[in-house]
Amino acid sequence: MSRLLIIGCGGVASVAIAKCCQNSEVFSEICIASRTKSKCDAVAERWRPTTKTQITTAEIDAMDVAALTKLINDYKPDAVLNVALPYQDLAIMDACLEAGVHYIDTANYEPEDTDDPEWRAIYEKRCKELGFSAYFDYSWQWAYQEKFEKAGLTALLGTGFDPGVTSVFVAYAKKHYFDTIDTIDILDCNGGDHGYKFATNFNPEINLREVSAPGSYMENGKWVEIPAMSIKREYDFPQVGMKDMYLLHHEEIEALGRNFPEVKRIRFFMTFGQSYLDHMRCLEDVGMLSTTPVMHNGVEIVPIQFLKTLLPDPATLGPRTKGKTNIGCIFTGKKDGKEKKLFIYNVCDHEECYKEVGSQAISYTTGVPAMIGAMMVVQGLWKKPGVFTTDEFDPDPYMDALNKWGLPWVVDENPVLVD
């Protein structure tokens, strides 16, 4: 029996909340707190008749550390699940430390204002030293290691699907199938179709910033950076079919590179259709992906935020999306001196997800692991003082929970490799 404070009430949060409500033996009480309280109230009303979980709601600007600390102290949760935006990560970690509760999130920190000179100086130094230029990285949150350790609190970072489940797949492969892992290819395939010419499956600002950034991968412990979308492969995904996929920078590569230094190469690929890429390139060329404010008719606007206003809300894609996702990791390595390969993946059906919780599979595949990560922490199965990613704990209870809570996985010991 535990009490969870959930921050944010968007696409991913809606699924995490639905799953907490299905799991009321563990989550006997939840409080949904977000910037727009009416959204929290609507979600609470939807699930209240179906669950024993006691649901309350609150309005919070998570950037206001004092107000958030007060909310945490008033509600007294066992842990805080941050499913707002990566911009809020550090403020929420600060409030958790202040109030003495565990912290869980699904995406690593990035700043909202990438023109902030203080942030930029540190960022530019990191680009030079480490060799990758994505706006998001783990250094900001890893810097909290000592504070969480001293406070005896756990911060579990990145418990979505990728990162999150993919990193657990790595720990599982290492524990049960390999003596050494040589290569990891993380493949994220969305074979879903929502019928729009252009829409993003989760927060457009975060999604477009991720996708339009240069790609990078890790080889022999070093980053190799390439122009955005310049490495393309085709892969025949089980239950989805042949898709084009592109090498992207992705946050779990950083943590896996640090925690599994034996691995010689770690890459991440995501599938995109031609229409998505054409739209994105055009929007980028005209400056619509910029985060730098511009004056328009006397009003200051941020282009990418204005674009978000124009695009379909990812939360509304559920009823329109058909098809399946296939996300997983392909490994090569050695076991008992012999070469070995392995593919661990999950297939998720957009329409099934919508039937169950009213969301498409992208929110589902992130919201379910968010609930599972919170469950690992509040049940004490994954609890050690400090700041950790999901590959740093025993993968077995998490893998069991994936099967139980809607994301069953498959192990293929003879997969086709990506060249």
Ligand code: NDP
């Ligand atoms: P949405 O934009 O749908 O939802 C974000 C929510 O956060 C909204 O409810 C928003 O409130 C709220 N919010 C924003 N700013 C604040 C603030 N200052 N204080 C309080 N609440 C705030 O995003 P998604 O649900 O698509 O994504 C949620 C998170 O999941 C993101 O961090 C994203 O990066 C991550 N993610 C992780 C994935 C993974 O596999 N690891 C995959 C997909 C997403 P309002 O309604 O007022 O705007």
